[in-house]
Amino acid sequence: MDRIDTLPPEIELAQLLQRCAAQDSAAFRTLYDKTSPILFARLLRMLRRRSVAEEALQDVYVRIWQRAAQYEVGRGRALAWMVTIARYCAIDLMRRERMTLVSDDSLAEIADDSTTETETIEKPNNFEHCIGKLNEQTRACLTLAFVEGRSHDEIARLTTNPLGSVKSWIRRGLLSLKECLSSERQSV
Amino acid sequence: MKSANRELVDRLAAEYVLGTLRHRARRRFERWLLSPQVGAIVKAWEGRLAGLEPQLKPVSPPATVWRGIEDRLELRKSPRRPAVRWLAIAASVAFFVVAGILLTSQRPDIAVPPPLAVTKESALQADPQTIYWRVEILGDNQEINLRVQNVHELPAGKSHELWALPEGGGAPVSLGLLPQAGEQHRVLTAAQRAALAGSKQIAVSLEPAGGSPTGAPTGPVLLVAPVSQV
Numbered sequence: 052m053d054r055i056d057t058l059p060p061e062i063e064l065a066q067l068l069q070r071c072a073a074q075d076s077a078a079f080r081t082l083y084d085k086t087s088p089i090l091f092a093r094l095l096r097m098l099r100r101r102s103v104a105e106e107a108l109q110d111v112y113v114r115i116w117q118r119a120a121q122y123e124v125g126r127g128r129a130l131a132w133m134v135t136i137a138r139y140c141a142i143d144l145m146r147r148e149r150m151t152l153v154s155d156d157s158l159a160e161i162a163d164d165s166t167t168e169t170e171t172i173e174k175p176n177n178f179e180h181c182i183g184k185l186n187e188q189t190r191a192c193l194t195l196a197f198v199e200g201r202s203h204d205e206i207a208r209l210t211t212n213p214l215g216s217v218k219s220w221i222r223r224g225l226l227s228l229k230e231c232l233s234s235e236r237q238s239v
Numbered sequence: 240m241k242s243a244n245r246e247l248v249d250r251l252a253a254e255y256v257l258g259t260l261r262h263r264a265r266r267r268f269e270r271w272l273l274s275p276q277v278g279a280i281v282k283a284w285e286g287r288l289a290g291l292e293p294q295l296k297p298v299s300p301p302a303t304v305w306r307g308i309e310d311r312l313e314l315r316k317s318p319r320r321p322a323v324r325w326l327a328i329a330a331s332v333a334f335f336v337v338a339g340i341l342l343t344s345q346r347p348d349i350a351v352p353p354p355l356a357v358t359k360e361s362a363l364q365a366d367p368q369t370i371y372w373r374v375e376i377l378g379d380n381q382e383i384n385l386r387v388q389n390v391h392e393l394p395a396g397k398s399h400e401l402w403a404l405p406e407g408g409g410a411p412v413s414l415g416l417l418p419q420a421g422e423q424h425r426v427l428t429a430a431q432r433a434a435l436a437g438s439k440q441i442a443v444s445l446e447p448a449g450g451s452p453t454g455a456p457t458g459p460v461l462l463v464a465p466v467s468q469v
Contacts, residue, residue, distance in 0.1 A: 088297030
């Protein structure tokens with residue numbers, strides 16, 4: 052379908068979700084083909100074990116199919132909506148499986164992301180500026196938690212910092228981020 | 240919300256979205272998501288922290304994942320895999336036995352797995368006289384039947400969502416939207432099955448059209464009902 056192919060990816064995904072909400076399984080397959088490599092990479096990043104990530108990916112798409120009607124088309128950010136489902140699924144699965152730290156993890160790994168040609172998640176205005184204002188340790192803690200799904204304990208072990216410090220860096224970092232993003236928004 | 244509470248909720252919401260709120264604290268917080276105000280705070284944090292999303296190199300999942308999804312959602316029309324074919328044979332045998340007895344006019348060319356037995360049930364009601372939905376749970380929490388008995392008032396732009404309430408105070412797990420008329424049959428996900436296995440109660444909440452945007456209840460809880468073994 053030419054018309055669909057020329058649409059921006061985000062709108063195309065939103066339309067596919069809308070068709071999934073109407074139980075269109077062909078649209079669901081297309082949505083899966085277009086987004087599953089992105090979500091699988093995201094799950095692998097958090098869950099590490101391929102077999103667990105594959106199980107999680109099934110849960111994620113079952114949930115997407117069942118919840119497609121909840122996606123608000125006008126709100127945009129279809130991929131962000133799906134990635135959030137994937138992240139929460141992964142956290143739930145970690146909780147169930149009581150997953151422990153994999154020994155070969157290192158802080159270096161968090162900086163090696165290669166960019167892709169696929170759709171990316173929209174960042175809030177001035178996000179780079181605001182995250183840049185945090186100190187390096189705080190940024191590392193937030194990234195380990197959000198990107199890799201690490202707990203406070205795991206972050207303390209990975210960064211060899213006291214648990215109390217990690218908790219307070221994260222707490223203050225989140226607060227600073229919120230204040231910076233809201234003040235920057237007002238001043239724009 | 241008092242400002243001290245608001246600060247606490249904001250702090251917990253931030254760590255919920257970040258992922259560092261874990262275990263019992265995470266489950267307790269998911270209960271708070273029953274409040275629309277808390278839901279809105281969580282949504283705001285999801286927007287803020289989306290900036291941390293990494294750009295990862297896509298990794299194609301193996302084909303077995305899609306087949307698993309198709310099986311779980313019953314999207315596939317014709318069986319292809321040996322396991323499904325085996326089920327189809329069993330189903331055909333069952334069909335002819337049933338057809339022989341009942342002389343029904345079902346189509347023998349459609350392979351349907353043998354129906355699961357109803358193992359648990361629940362009646363969602365506000366008072367003993369008025370049952371709004373009858374809920375039947377089939378097999379080992381694998382499938383669910385939802386039947387409208389009386390129409391529960393539904394404001395425009397809203398949906399009724401069904402939740403499993405895990406025993407011991409775990410976070411409610413969505414079992415999907417409730418139909419407004421007739422009957423609906425649904426196959427449950429692994430997470431939903433696990434939640435139902437550990438739940439003795441289910442609940443209905445009022446959510447935005449299409450259901451909770453957060454994955455946890457955000458609107459008022461309208462009905463709570465026990466689930467009993469059949």
